[in-house]
Structures are given as C-alpha cells and as structure tokens.
Amino acid sequence: xxxxxxxxxxxxxxxxxxxxxxxxxxQFALAAAQPSLDPAVIQSVISGLGTTTSMALLGWAGSMVLxxxxxxxxxxxxxxxxxxxxxxxxxxxxxxxxxxxxHELLWGLLLLQLVGLEPVVAVVAIAIPxxxxxxxxxxxxxxxxxxxxxxxxRAAGAPGGPALVTALGPPLLPHLLSYSSYRLECALRSxxxxxxxxxxxxxxELRLTLQSLNFKExxxxxxxxxxxxxxxxxxxxxxxxxxxxPNRFTKKVMASGRQGQELVALGVALIPLLVWVAQSQQIxxxxxxxxxxxxxxxxxxxxxxxxxxxxxxxxxxxVLTGLAAALAVGGAPLLLLLVAAWPLGKLVVRGIWLLAxxxxxxxxxxxxxxxxxxxxxxxxxxxxxxxxxxLGRLLLECAETADRAPEQxxxxxxxxxxxxLLYGRFxxxxxxxxxxxxYRADVILRESVVVGLVGATGLGSQLLEALSSFAWxxxxxxxxxxxxxTLLGEDLSDxxxxxxxxxxxxxxQSQEVGGAWR
Amino acid sequence: MIRQxxxxxxxxxxxxxxxxxxxxxxxxLAGKGQRRLEAIxxxxxxxxxxxxxxxxxAGKSSLLAVANxxxxxxxxxxxxxxxxxxxxxxxxxxxxxxxxTLWQDLRLIEELTVQQNLNGARLAQWxxxxxxxNLLLPLETGPCAAALERLDLDQALLDRPVGSLSGGxxxxxxxxxxxxxxxxLVLADEPLASLDPRLAEELLALLLDYTRAPRALVMSLxxxxxxxxxxxxxxxxxxxxxxxxxxxxxxxxxLTALYASSL
Numbered sequence: 001x002x003x004x005x006x007x008x009x010x011x012x013x014x015x016x017x018x019x020x021x022x023x024x025x026x027q028f029a030l031a032a033a034q035p036s037l038d039p040a041v042i043q044s045v046i047s048g049l050g051t052t053t054s055m056a057l058l059g060w061a062g063s064m065v066l067x068x069x070x071x072x073x074x075x076x077x078x079x080x081x082x083x084x085x086x087x088x089x090x091x092x093x094x095x096x097x098x099x100x101x102x103h104e105l106l107w108g109l110l111l112l113q114l115v116g117l118e119p120v121v122a123v124v125a126i127a128i129p130x131x132x133x134x135x136x137x138x139x140x141x142x143x144x145x146x147x148x149x150x151x152x153x154r155a156a157g158a159p160g161g162p163a164l165v166t167a168l169g170p171p172l173l174p175h176l177l178s179y180s181s182y183r184l185e186c187a188l189r190s191x192x193x194x195x196x197x198x199x200x201x202x203x204x205e206l207r208l209t210l211q212s213l214n215f216k217e218x219x220x221x222x223x224x225x226x227x228x229x230x231x232x233x234x235x236x237x238x239x240x241x242x243x244x245x246p247n248r249f250t251k252k253v254m255a256s257g258r259q260g261q262e263l264v265a266l267g268v269a270l271i272p273l274l275v276w277v278a279q280s281q282q283i284x285x286x287x288x289x290x291x292x293x294x295x296x297x298x299x300x301x302x303x304x305x306x307x308x309x310x311x312x313x314x315x316x317x318x319v320l321t322g323l324a325a326a327l328a329v330g331g332a333p334l335l336l337l338l339v340a341a342w343p344l345g346k347l348v349v350r351g352i353w354l355l356a357x358x359x360x361x362x363x364x365x366x367x368x369x370x371x372x373x374x375x376x377x378x379x380x381x382x383x384x385x386x387x388x389x390x391l392g393r394l395l396l397e398c399a400e401t402a403d404r405a406p407e408q409x410x411x412x413x414x415x416x417x418x419x420x421l422l423y424g425r426f427x428x429x430x431x432x433x434x435x436x437x438x439y440r441a442d443v444i445l446r447e448s449v450v451v452g453l454v455g456a457t458g459l460g461s462q463l464l465e466a467l468s469s470f471a472w473x474x475x476x477x478x479x480x481x482x483x484x485x486t487l488l489g490e491d492l493s494d495x496x497x498x499x500x501x502x503x504x505x506x507x508x509q510s511q512e513v514g515g516a517w518r
Numbered sequence: 519m520i521r522q523x524x525x526x527x528x529x530x531x532x533x534x535x536x537x538x539x540x541x542x543x544x545x546x547l548a549g550k551g552q553r554r555l556e557a558i559x560x561x562x563x564x565x566x567x568x569x570x571x572x573x574x575x576a577g578k579s580s581l582l583a584v585a586n587x588x589x590x591x592x593x594x595x596x597x598x599x600x601x602x603x604x605x606x607x608x609x610x611x612x613x614x615x616x617x618x619t620l621w622q623d624l625r626l627i628e629e630l631t632v633q634q635n636l637n638g639a640r641l642a643q644w645x646x647x648x649x650x651x652n653l654l655l656p657l658e659t660g661p662c663a664a665a666l667e668r669l670d671l672d673q674a675l676l677d678r679p680v681g682s683l684s685g686g687x688x689x690x691x692x693x694x695x696x697x698x699x700x701x702x703l704v705l706a707d708e709p710l711a712s713l714d715p716r717l718a719e720e721l722l723a724l725l726l727d728y729t730r731a732p733r734a735l736v737m738s739l740x741x742x743x744x745x746x747x748x749x750x751x752x753x754x755x756x757x758x759x760x761x762x763x764x765x766x767x768x769x770x771x772x773l774t775a776l777y778a779s780s781l
Contacts, residue, residue, distance in 0.1 A: 152625035155586050156699050157615030157642030159607075162649030166638055169653065170629035260654040 024213065024370045031215035035223055045205060045221045049228055052201035054281045055119070056191035059126025060184045061274050066127060067134025068176070070096060074135055075142040077168070081150065082160045093139065100132035101486040102479065103446045108194045109467050119283045122199040126190050130183060141175050142168060173263075181236040188232060192225065193360040193450060203360060210366055222359075229358045308462070308474070314485065316458030320376050320383070321445040321489070327384030328444070329437035332392040350396070356389025365451045376458070379451035387444055395433055435500040442493035446486050459485070537600030538563055539703045539734045540585055545594035547580055547757075554580045555591065556757045562703065565731030569745050569765070570738040572754035573777050578738035579622065581754065582705045585736065586619045598703070615642035618701025620709045620725075624692040628681040632691050635680055636662045639699035665694040669724070686717055693721060697728065704729050706737040710744065722747065742773055 036042075072078055074093045076086035099107075108125035115121060149167040158166070195203020202221055209218040277283075335352075339345030365382035372378045452460030459482050466474040540562040547555035555577050562568060570578050583589040584596060587603055595602060598617065604610040618639075626635050630653075637652045644652075651657060656676070663673045669690040680688060689709065696704065706725065710718040726747040729735035737748075745751055745765050753760040753776045761772055 148621070148623060148625045149627050151588055152619065152621055153638055153641060155588055155614055155617065155619050156639055156701075157611045157613070157617075158638070158649075159611060159641065162641045162644065162646055166630075166634075166641060166649060166653065167627060170627055173629070264654060 022371060025367070027213075028215045028218075028367065028370075031219045032222075034216060035219035036214075036216040037220070038217075041217050041220050045202065045224050048195070048202035048205045048221065049224055051119075051281060052191045052195055052203060053188065053228065054277045054283075055122040055126065055194070055199075055201060056184070056187040057277055058123040058274060058281075058283065059130065059191065060180075060187035061270065062123060062127030063130030063134055063183065063187070064180055066131030068138055070131065070135035071138025071142065075139040077143050077145070077147060077150070078164060081154070081164055089139070093136070096132045096135050097487055097490075098483060099128050100136065101446065101483040101490070102129060103449050104129045104190050105193060105197060105450050106463065106479065106482075108199055109197065109464075112199065113467065117198075117200070119200065119281050120285055122191060122194045122201070123283060125194060125199070126187055130187065130190075134179070134183060137179055138172075138176065141172060141179075145171055178240050181240055184236060185229075185233060188229065189358065189360070192358070193362070196360045196362050206360070206363060207366075210363060225358055226354065230354070310481070313458050313462055314481065316376055317445070317448055317460065317482075317485065318458075320380050320448050320451075320458055320460075321441060323377065323380035324383035324387060324444050324448070325437065325441035327380065328387035328391050328440065329434070331384070331388045332395045333433070335388075335392065336395065349392070353389040353392040353396075356385050357393065359386065359389075361386040361447070361451050379448070379460075382451050383444060383447060387440055387447075391437065391440060394436060398433065431500050435497040438493045438496040438500065442486075442489050445489040449482070538597070539599060540736070541595075541597040541600070542581075542585065543595045543597070545581075545584055545591045545596070547577075547584060547589065548592050549580075549757075552757070554757050555584065558584075558594070558757075558759055560585075560752065560759070560762070562734050562736060564702075564734055565729075566750060567726055567729055567735040567748045568737070568750045568752055569748040570736060570752050570754060571740075571742060571745075571776065572738075572760075576754040577757040578754055579707055580757075582619070582707050582736065582738060585703075586617050586705050587614060611642055615699065616702045618696045618699045618704045620692060620696055620704065620706035622707040622709075622711070624688055626680045626688060626692055626695070629679060631656075631677055631679050632666070632683070632694075633657075633659065633662045633676040635691060636665055636676075636695050636698045639695045642699075661698065662694075665697045666691075668697060669694050670720075685712060686714070689713060689717075690721065693725070702733050704733060704735045704737075706735065708738050708740060710739060710741070718744070 070092065074089050074096060076089040079089045080086045104125050107128050108122060111121045111125055145168050147167075150163055153163040153167050154160070191201060192203040192206075195201035195205075196207045198204060198207075202225055206218060206221050206225075209215070209221065335349050336346075339349050361382045364385055365379055368378050368382055372381075448458065449460035449463055452462075452464045459478055463475070463478045463482065466478055538561050540560070542558050542560040545555050545558035546553060558581060560581075570581065572578050580589065584591050587596070587598075598613050601613070604613055627638065630638075633656050634652055637657055640658070641649055648657065659676065662676055666673055666675060671687065671690055671694065675683070675687065675691075680691060683691065689712070693709070704725065709725070710722060713721065722744060725735060725737070745768070748765050750763065751765045751768055752762045753772065755776055760776055761768075
C-alpha cells in the first residue's frame, strides 16, 4: 500500500529534472570502478576514517553510559522498588524527551557555534541525543520485564538495589547488548553525517571531493567507508549472535557467571581503548567549557520572526517526512518482490541497501541536485533512499527468520515465486514491519533537517540558514517548533505502533521488531 | 549482625516465649466485583503445618500473598511473630527474610545458573558487593551443593542455567532456594500441582519434615488425598474461611460442601 506513493513521485519527476548534470552523474558512476589510489588520497581517507570512527566510538560510549544511567533513572519499576512510587520516572522521562527530539546534527551545529571547531563537539553531539534515546529504550525494556522474580526476591527480604540487579539484570542484558551494538552502527553513520557538515573526519572529505567534482577521490573514500561499515556490521552481528544466544540452546555448560565475566572484561578493555582514542584525536572535554565570544545578540526581531511563513515551513517538513517515509517503507518490500525470482538480484539489492545505509543523505541530495531542481521531492528522495537501506535490511532479516512453510505450500501449489513471497511470508510480517515503519517515520521527521541544505525543505533549511547567520531569535523559535513537532510525531507514531502491534498475534516477534530495533 | 539475630531466632531460643509466627486478623481484600478475601482470621504457631484447601478462585493465592506481605489488605492486621509489618526498611527486610515463599510459578531467574538462583535467597543478608559478585563468580558452592543434595539433585546442575532444566528439576531447585533462605515461616502455593505422584509425595514429605518447630508451613493444595502429614486444614470458599480444624477431624461432607459448585 505505501508503495502507491511511488506513482505521483514518478509522475512528478520529469518536471523536476533540469537536464544539465547527466554527464556528471555518468562520470560519478564510472568513477566507482576506478577510485583514486594515490597514496596521498588514501592516507587522508584513512586518517579521515580514523577520526570518524573515533568520534563514533566515543560518542557511542558516552551515549551508552548516559543512556543506561538515565534509563534506569526513568524506569517506573526501579522507582517503585526503591521508593515505592513511580512518579519521578515519568518526570525524568518527560525531561529527556527534549534532548531526544533534537537531531544530533542540530546539537553538533549548535555546539559548533558555542565552542568552535573542536573534536569534542561531534562526540558530545552524538552522545546527547543518542543517550536520551537509549535511556528511553532501556526504561521501556526494564518496565516491560515481568516483575514476578523481583517480587519473589523482595518477599524473601532482599534489599531493593541488589534485588533489581539480580532479577532484572540478566533478562535485560541480551536486549541491551543487541540494542547497543545497533546503536554503534548508528553512531558511525551519524559521525559520517556530522563530517559532511564540517565537523571533521571522512564526511568532510566526502563532501569536499563531491563539491569539487573529484569523483575518483570521492569513491576512494566511499569504498573505505563501505569496507569499515561491512566490517563493523559483521563483527557486531557475530557478537550479537554469541551473546544473545541463550545458553539453553547450547548444551555446553558454562561456569556460573561466565558470561558476566566476559562482559566485565570487555567493558574494562574498552576503557583504555577509549582513552587512547580520545588522546590520539586530541579530544579535550575542557574545550566544552571555553565558550567562544558569541556574535552580539540584538534584541529579538519579533516582526521578522512572525513574518516567517510558519504554516508552509511546517507543512513542507511534514510532506517531506511523509514522502520519504512512504518511499522507504513501500520501497523495501517492493524491491524484494521484484528480485524474488533471481538469487543474484537479491544480492544486488542487498548491495544497494548497504550503500544507501552508509551514504549520508545530504550527499545523495547534493548528487541529485546535479539533475533535479532543489525542493521537497529531491530532499524526500535522498532521505527516503537512506531509510530504505535501513528498513530493507530489517525486512530481509525478519523475512529470513520467518516461517517458510506457508510459502512452500504455495509454491508447491504452482504459485509463482513473487506471489508466494508476498502471500506466504510478507503477509505474516506486514504488521510488525509497518509498526517499525511508523517508528521510522518518526526518525525521518527528526532527520529531515539533514537534507535542509538542498533548500526549500521546510523547517530544516530555515534552521540551517538561521544557524549560519546566527539569527538566534529565529534559531530558538525554529528549534522549539521543530522539537514540538518531533514530540508530536513521536506520540503519533507510538500510537500507530501500539495499534498495529495490539492486533498482531505474534506479540513476541513484533515486540522484537518494534522495541529492540528502534 | 542480621545473620546472628536470624540464627538465634531460628534456633528458637527458649529464653522468650515464641509468639505466633503468623497472625491474620479480620483481613479484607477487595477484588473486581466481589471481595477476594473477607474477614479472614488465621493463627499459625511454630511447628504447625497447615494445609489450605478450596476450589480454584477461592482466594488461596490471595491469602498467601497477604501472608507474605506482597499484597496489603484493605482491612485487618497481619502480624509476623507478633509484630506488624515494620516501617523501617531494614526491619521490614529482616521480617521478610524469615518468610519463605514457594511460588506457584516458581519465579526462578531463567538466565541465571542454579547456583546463582540459590544464592538469590541470601540477598537479604548480603550487601551490594556480594550481590554483584554473585552475578560474576560461583559463590558459596558448599551450602548450595548441600541444598541440592537434600533434594536429590546432582551437584553438576549448579552450573546449569535454570532455563535448561526439566519441570521436576526446576521445582526442586525452587525448594532448594527456599532451604537456602532458612525461613521460619514457609508459604507454599500449590507446589505439587505439576509433579508426578511419587515426586510430589517425596517433596511434600521433605517440606513437612523441614517445617517442624520452630518453623511452620502453610501450603495451598488441590488434592485432599495428600492431607495426611499436616496438622491442621483450613477450608477456603469464596474468600471466607469455611473451617479451620485438625486434619483428622475433617469429614467427607465438609469437603463436599467446600467444593460444591453453587455459590
């Protein structure tokens, strides 16, 4: 159904095309096969990647520490156990909604204005919104755990804290590990994105080479980024597999607490690594305290502020979100269906999705500008493409673990492979997938600022403009409206998801899709 | 310090007269529509082993939940060893540590090993450091192995995650955890329901033996044929105590009235 959106977009495309840049697109595509192997280029790409991964790693570590701490602090179960009342949890939860509603790019750009171009900016920009997001997921996970064991320990006289850790820690751990590894992938994507906006690292290289039309060097960077991403995803997949596999499936006997020991060892090993990374990147938290002299702030220009075309700004943002979400949600199953008949095609689609995931949306947008006019549809295409990669991977993972029996029954009854896939497997996945799509739409709304640079995309582009001219009155108003819109969107998407999941029968799986994979 | 007091208590030192381990007075508990418990009065002395019988939904589980402090009744008083639930957290924990509950759904922590689960019963005595270490290292292997041995379980199970055990093994691990807690008052919610007859009789015998004075036992159960070893039987019907008397005075007509379908 959401795939229907493709029709108007395809119809509208001819009007958007401005012709001029097809040659450039061709050069870009050709350059993929012959990236620059100049040692100087390679060296700068590698060092760029080093910076980006360092920012990602540190930002991720910060967000996990923040997130787990705040997540525990905003869990109703925890407060009820420790204090006998769950109200403080709700308060903390509401407060955390604010840092969460502002995209890491905005945090990055705001901090950039305040403290200048310091390596620590990107780290903090990732850690703040990610931390608030992790906090929400952690508290949701904790509160969804059955409290029977906790009550049992409490009834036997165990004090609150140790009882919580003993009863809820072990069941929480696999979810937390799986989610945190997913967050690390997100952090790498975000660090690249922040680079595109000038916060250093590989992203900066990518943007500079793209803007100077130096496609061969651009592809050197892209291939390296691709390799890093594949490596990370494989490594994390392996770790997830190892840790989330409950011991009951393996007959092997592990000594008491073995898993805990491994985790503690890993955590302890991470600390020197993080310190080393921080030192090698010359990341200095002290820099956060040394604010730059801000440009003089005049009195707010109320008239100018009111003069902004608010309805159109908000409207464009919503249209952009809707288009991009529909493209991503509808596109993934459609592509899978198209290539269902050919095993090779599946591989190609997988490759495209991988590219889409690691490719920062603003770069896609810049590339699209070679041939398309700036505007909402262009931005939506760029944003939709990126999210298509993320949704597609999830869909594929779910489809591969789903029950194949109905599909086999259809195929043996003479149904074609596409039909069989659609009826046999997708029908069972539809609800959890759409539920995840609803969540993704909410992410896209938050992300819509990142394609603001193609212009005329609503709040996002206005925000970037206000930032560069440091019109602080506009900036504050825009951030506030944007945050309010995001919170509203989050609430709507939560409701949609609950509705979709309530009617779904396979509660466990849908919870898995909706909950653990935010 | 806590531990010493506990041991002194469990030894039942004759220096002070021992009050009732559990005393319920005029307990009312509201439920949806009708009351779950109404005017319950119950007194359990050290050494008493009391069977709680009644049809499903008669309020047996609610009564046990009130008795172990999980549910606060809407009216009435609960006294443990003569004292009401303490206001101070430390005191309250000390009270709770003397009440051992065998839950109908066992409430073992599936992800943890048998040993870690058994040690969970010691959290009342342990502080934070030991509670955390329990998640990382095998602690107090000796006492844990001893608890398993009393239940005829192989020591090798200590390292197995609870999730990998069979139903009968899990039931026995839950009882072993109870033994590790060394409670004075044992409350058991239909612990024999899902076991084969031989195992059920064995475990019942063990629990009855364990709860001689100074301990006591309240066990809800479905099968009147297992009442033999108990001292007293309490019949519960629609949230009210229908009878409370020595087991050997129980008549067939009382049982018929207890399980009669009309309300």
